[in-house]
Amino acid sequence: MEVTYINFDMVKSVLSSTLVGPDRWVAVAIASHANGSGDCSPSVSRIAYVAGLSDRAVQKHIAVLVDLGLIERNSLPGRPTRYTLILENLPTFGGQSYPQPANEVHPIGSKSYSQPTHAVHHTPAPEAPDPRTTCAKPTNDVHPNKERINKEIKKGINARESESLANAGSPKTGLSKTDWALRLVSKHEAGEPVSMGVLRMARSALTREAHCAP
CATH class of the missing domain: 1.10.10.10 (Winged helix-like DNA-binding domain superfamily/Winged helix DNA-binding domain)
Structure with a gap:
């Protein structure tokens, strides 16, 4: 199309x-x-x-x-x-x-209203060790290469977006630059990952089309 x-x-x-x-x-x-x-x-x-x-x-x-x-x-x-x-x-x-969804309010005394629970701290038995000395430290489950892998993935996505926008309008893609620019801006508005550089290219393309329109 x-x-x-x-x-x-x-x-x-x-x-x-x-x-x-x-x-x-x-x-x-x-x-x-x-x-x-x-x-x-x-x-x-x-x-x-x-x-x-x-x-x-x-x-x-x-x-x-x-x-x-x-x-x-x-x-x-x-x-x-x-x-x-x-x-x-x-x-x-x-x-x-712009109309926003109404906030759901549960009046006090309604069946759906629940009272906050109170945490009860019991005194340790005399033979129990000091809790502060037995608390396990949280483990770090972050993969050492996770940050590098994410950067490579993002770099690949940005490269494909830039190449697609640059080649938009050719018979191979089947998309005009205006179509592709609208797609990228729509993805960004929907919260999908689009780099700022590619987003600027898309918005510039739409601006040029608007200025060139009769």
Whole structure:
């Protein structure tokens, strides 16, 4: 799949919001296909491809965005599902905040509320040795080469990401630089390991695309 059209104005609006995590990147994927009115009809697999998520995850986060009033979804038999991005409902810095899950509070006296247990320290028997002299020291289970191995793994991941971004857009990869850049930024937002150098390359690629857009 290759991106043939991106609505950078819509994408910038979503990126300027306080949406976080997968919700943010599903909204970016929908915004990138929207027309000037915010309407588009990308398939779930297409949204999943741009957002870097599974089809099931995309369906879950679309439902979240619909519940938040950030997109409208219209499904008609025999026709592609139509999505409408509602920009005025996007949470922004200094404006309305992104809804957070409510904290579960257990009132005192409820069945689910448990009292903290009190630790009781018994006096050792006269013949018992001083506990301070018999306490075993914690063993160090860290493999001596663990740090070096982690560095080698991270180095290999970063090298593959850099090479993939540099080669994006060639017939061999099947990905445009814009697609790959969106993938890397999405991985970073989802908490997956992406080096800062590669992340800067990806963001620079998206910025250049935005400036070159008519």
